[in-house]
Amino acid sequence: MTTPQRSDAPRRLWDISPTVAPEAPIFPGDEPYALRWTAQLSPGCPVNLSALTMSPHVGAHADAPLHYANDAPAIADVPLDTYLGRCRVIHAMGAAPLITVDHLRHAEADLPPRVLVRVCERADTVWNSAFTAYAPEAIAWLAERGVRLIGIDTPSVDPADSKTLDSHQLLRKHDLRVLENLVLDEVPAGDYELIALPLKLQGACASPVRAILRDLP
Template identity: 80%
Template sequence: MPPKTLWDISPTVSPEAPIFPGDEPYRLNWTARLSPECPVNLSALTMSPHVGAHADAPLHYANNAADAASVALDAYLGPCRVIHAIGCGPLIRIEHLQHAADGLPPRVLVRCCERADTVWNPEFSAFAPETVAWLAARGVRLIGLDTPSVDPASSKSLDSHQQLLRLDLRVLENLVLDEVPEGDYELIALPLKLAGACASPVRAVLRAL
């Protein structure tokens, strides 16, 4: 079997996709169906932009900040390192990443889960804010992980999101890294140009270098 050269790291978006309690789930309605009177099937979607793999815009955690349509795209495309921190506990700390920290590229994705959750689990791993700052000091411009948020579900201060704002970093959440070996890749995870939105879904993929 030839080696795999493309990894789809996006979960399927469906009505069963896990979401933060109170968030808008994915719904699909048909506004037209193929028939002798209609030449096409046509659907309409309702969902939070945080369902599935997504890129938070700064507007998500700061008023008057950039929306999904305004963020520069370069952070979401280019060399990337996947680092395994499986079983790291509630917070990804610096010591969980140091084994793979030499020569970091501008994008770092952290695999916390043996298998990404398919139901809502409030006990997911998040980033310690000092880890975000440590990565930024090493030239990292985008961080990502295979859980719903860079901050714990119970956080009200969103310290790691505020580090993203302060350091002008971008973030990807809800990735699926179950089958991805630790190492270096090309990341492609462009957000949609959604005017006024606090986030955007992405179809995130990794490509072998």
């Protein structure tokens, strides 16, 4: 039997996280990113030390079920396996105001358990309340096909003015995980390995992630 040859060439990485900065777009009223120095290099101090304040929803982030249900797990209590593994990037540019099932059907075959949908030609760098979200029926359709994590390159899976958060509630119903505020500008449609682990933040409703995609071996 011939042993398949393995390539030693490094697999390409796509960084799909925006820079977290004071000017990063956030929901109105949310806590922006801020950094201050608690110590700085000097003759009497050998290091620079910084302190951060921010909402855990700034930049690319993973919502915890606690974000939309009081009796649900915080982000530190959510299993990590869903945030790591094979995923599919689906292009649905022009979908507005909602991603519907019709925007996803063309990529249905052999769907992996993680799906990221690109709707932006370029991800917004300023707040835009008219962003595209998910239609609840699209989330139900993905869940029926074994998807366990969904992502989007806009601030939320629900519209900015939603008070019922129907798509978030369907995430809870189907025990799906979610990534929001991704940057998929340079990523071709297709299958990749996703690595987007949330921090183990006790009691938090979300966590920033450094989300990356890697070519499959």
